[in-house]
Amino acid sequence: MNYIGSKQSLLPFLEKTILNVCGNDISEFVFCDLFAGTGTVGHYFKPKVKQVISNDLEFYSFVLNRNYIGNSRAIDSFKLLEQLRGVKGVEGVEGFIYQNYAEGGTANRLYFSAENGKKIDAIRQQIEAWKTSEKISDDVYFFLLASLLESADKVANTASVYGAYLKKLKTSAQKKMELKSAEFAETNQNNLVFQQDANQLIKKISGDILYLDPPYNARQYGANYHLLNTIAHYKPFTPKGKTGLPDYNKSDYSSKPKVAEAFEELIKNADFKYIFLSYNNEGLLPPEQLREILERYGSYDLATTKYNRFKADKTENRNHKANSVVEYLHVLEKA
Numbered sequence: 143m144n145y146i147g148s149k150q151s152l153l154p155f156l157e158k159t160i161l162n163v164c165g166n167d168i169s170e171f172v173f174c175d176l177f178a179g180t181g182t183v184g185h186y187f188k189p190k191v192k193q194v195i196s197n198d199l200e201f202y203s204f205v206l207n208r209n210y211i212g213n214s215r216a217i218d219s220f221k222l223l224e225q226l227r228g229v230k231g232v233e234g235v236e237g238f239i240y241q242n243y244a245e246g247g248t249a250n251r252l253y254f255s256a257e258n259g260k261k262i263d264a265i266r267q268q269i270e271a272w273k274t275s276e277k278i279s280d281d282v283y284f285f286l287l288a289s290l291l292e293s294a295d296k297v298a299n300t301a302s303v304y305g306a307y308l309k310k311l312k313t314s315a316q317k318k319m320e321l322k323s324a325e326f327a328e329t330n331q332n333n334l335v336f337q338q339d340a341n342q343l344i345k346k347i348s349g350d351i352l353y354l355d356p357p358y359n360a361r362q363y364g365a366n367y368h369l370l371n372t373i374a375h376y377k378p379f380t381p382k383g384k385t386g387l388p389d390y391n392k393s394d395y396s397s398k399p400k401v402a403e404a405f406e407e408l409i410k411n412a413d414f415k416y417i418f419l420s421y422n423n424e425g426l427l428p429p430e431q432l433r434e435i436l437e438r439y440g441s442y443d444l445a446t447t448k449y450n451r452f453k454a455d456k457t458e459n460r461n462h463k464a465n466s467v468v469e470y471l472h473v474l475e476k477a
Contacts, residue, residue, distance in 0.1 A: 143180050143291075143292055143295050149182050149183050149355060149420065150182050151449055152420070152447065152449060152469060153182070153183070153186050155445070155447045155469070155471070156183065156353075156418070156420070156471065157186075157187075159418070159445045159471050159473065160351065160416075160418060163416060163418075163443070163473055163475070164350070164351060164416055168187075168190060168191055168350075168351065169190065169191065169192060170191075170192050171191045171192055171349070171350035171351055172191065172192055172193045172194075172195065172348075172349030172350050172351070173187050173190075173191040173193070173194050173195070173349065173350070173351045173353065174194070174195040174196075174197075174347065174349050174351065174352045174353065174414065175187075175194065175195070175196050175197070175211075175353050175355075176195075176197050176340045176343070176344065176352065176353070176354055176355075176408075177197070177198060177340060177354060177355045177356045177357070177395075178196045178197055178198040178203055178207050178211075179198060179203055179355065179363075180203065180206050181196060181203070181206050181207040181210040181211055183353055183355065184196045184207065184210070184211045185210040185211060185326070185327060188210075188211060188327045188329060188331070188333070189327050189329055191351075192331070193331055193332065193333055193334070193349075194211050194331065194333045194334075195333070195334045195335075195336070195347055195349060196211040196212075196333065196334070196335045196336070197335070197336040197337070197338060197340060197343055198337065199337065199338070199339060199340070199363075199364075199391050199393060200337075200363055200364060200367065200370075200371060200391065201337060201371050201374050201375055202291060202367060202370035202371045202373075202374045203337075204335065204336075204337035205284055205287045205288055205291060205374045206288050206291065206292075206324075207335045208284040208288075208335045209284045209285045209287070209288035209289075209324055209326055210288070210324070210326045210327075211326075211333050211335050212281070212284065212333055212334075212335040213281050213284065213285055213326045214326075214327075214328060214329045214330065214331050214332075214333065215281070215328065216328055217281060217282055217285050219282070219285060219286075219323060222272075222278070222282065222286065223286075223289070223321060223323060225268075226265050226268055226269070226286065226321055227320075227321050229264045229265060229268045230260075230264040230268075233260065234257065234259075234260025234261045234262075234263060234264045235260055235263040235264040235267060236260060236263070237260070237263030237264070237266075237267060238263065238372075238376065238378060239254065239259050239262045239263045239266070239372070239373060240254075240256065240259035240260045240262075240263050242381050242386055243259060243369060243372075243381075243386055244256055244258065244259025244260070245259065245311065246259075247259065249381065249386060251307060251384075251385070251386055252299050252307045252308065252309070252310075252311065253298055253299055253300065253304070253307045253369055253386075254294070254297065254298060254299060254315065255297070255299070255311055255315055255316060257318060257319075258294070258297050258315075258318070258319045261318075261319050262290070262294050262319070262373060265290055265321065266290060266373060266376050267376075269283065269286045269287060269290065270376060272286075285324060285326075287374060288324035289321060289322060289323055289324040290321065290373065291324075291370055291373060291374060292322065292324050293319055293320060293321045293322050294319060294370075294373060295370065296314065296319070296320075297314060297315050297317055297318075297319045298315065298369070299311050299312055299315035303366040303367065304366060304367055304368055304369040304370065304385070305361075305365055305366050305385065306385055307385070334347075340356070340408060341394075341404060341407055341408050341411070344408055344411045344412055344413075345411050347413070348413035348414065349413075349414050350414060350415055350416060351414065351415075351416045351418065352412055352414035352416065352417045352418070353418050353420075354408070354417065354418065354419040354420065355419075355420040356393075356395040356405070356419075356421075357393055357395045357396045358421060358422055358424065358425035358426065359396065359424065359425065359426060360396050360397070360398070360426070361396065362390065362391075362392055362393065362396050363391075363393070363396075364390030364391040364392065364393075365387060365390055368385075368386075368387055368388055368390055369386075371388065371390070372386075372388060395426075396426075397426075398426050401426050401427055402427060402431065402435070405427065405432075405435060406435050406438075409435060409436060409439050409474070410439065412476070414476065415475065415476055416473075416474070416475055416476075417436075417473070417474040417475075417476065418471055418472070418473055418474075419432065419436070419470075419471070419472040419473075419474070420469060420470070420471055421469075421470050421472065422467045422468060422469050422470065423467055423468040423470065424467055429444075429470055429472075432470075432472055433472065436472055436474045439474060439476055439477060440474050440475050440476040440477040441474070441475040441477070442472070442473065442474055443472075443473040444470060444471070444472055444473065445470075445471040445473065446468055446469065446470055446471070447468070447469050447471075448467070448468055448469070449467065449469055
């Protein structure tokens with residue numbers, strides 16, 4: 143899934159730094175990913191640690207992490223996926239997604255082709271029907287929802303985020319959606335997945351490694367990925383404006399007047415020995431201020447690496463001075 147702030151390309155750097163600080167064997171450690179997003183980091187460390195705690199404020203993120211982190215035992219999904227691929231035949235269903243976010247719908251928004259919009263509706267309704275009738279367990283429910291979100295994202299007519307749709311269907315959005323399995327790592331763990339405010343949850347949990355990847359800038363994830371939330375929730379509401387926004391969560395970490403206080407409160411309340419904070423050089427909080435806050439609570443260090451900027455549209459449309467940004471991995475060993 144294309145995602146602002148995704149740490150996929152930074153995983154080797156992150157792992158190397160964590161092992162350098164914590165030692166090469168973290169198999170008995172509890173690892174917490176407090177701003178989990180699509181779950182890339184937690185899923186990567188899942189087979190390497192004793193337990194993963196995953197959290198994010200957004201519901202689409204909870205769905206993905208409930209599958210990738212929460213599910214650990216094998217699911218016999220082949221027949222269910224085959225049934226969903228053929229549900230309602232070729233036509234699909236002219237449901238909420240088609241009417242409000244697809245080509246030919248009453249709202250005339252072009253997030254999906256007509257065919258894909260109807261298919262998303264048909265599959266989403268069938269998953270909910272199975273859940274309501276108790277045909278499927280919670281584990282299977284979130285596995286199927288995660289599979290739908292991942293598959294729908296691949297045919298979305300956007301420049302990677304859902305803050306706007308493109309005026310014409312791009313090539314990938316013209317393709318028929320293929321429902322693919324959202325495979326997860328099988329382990330014997332009992333992991334924990336939450337959808338809570340990070341500053342409230344941190345008071346209730348404890349562990350060894352706390353990984354923090356909060357929003358860096360003023361863009362709210364609830365707006366950028368609103369359509370994934372809408373598919374995941376699948377509850378009717380009145381979409382607002384040209385892009386069909388619902389009411390959405392607003393994070394203090396995307397607010398310049400609030401971010402420093404929120405961050406320090408989080409660090410103060412964290413019952414974890416090792417804290418690793420990902421933040422880039424274009425964030426709301428400058429590196430010097432982050433260091434100043436962290437040094438109040440223990441031994442501080444810093445690791446850096448360069449990586450290519452996330453691009454949600456054509457390069458020529460952007461005003462950024464650099465094609466790469468510096469990722470800061472702030473390291474704190476709490477006193």
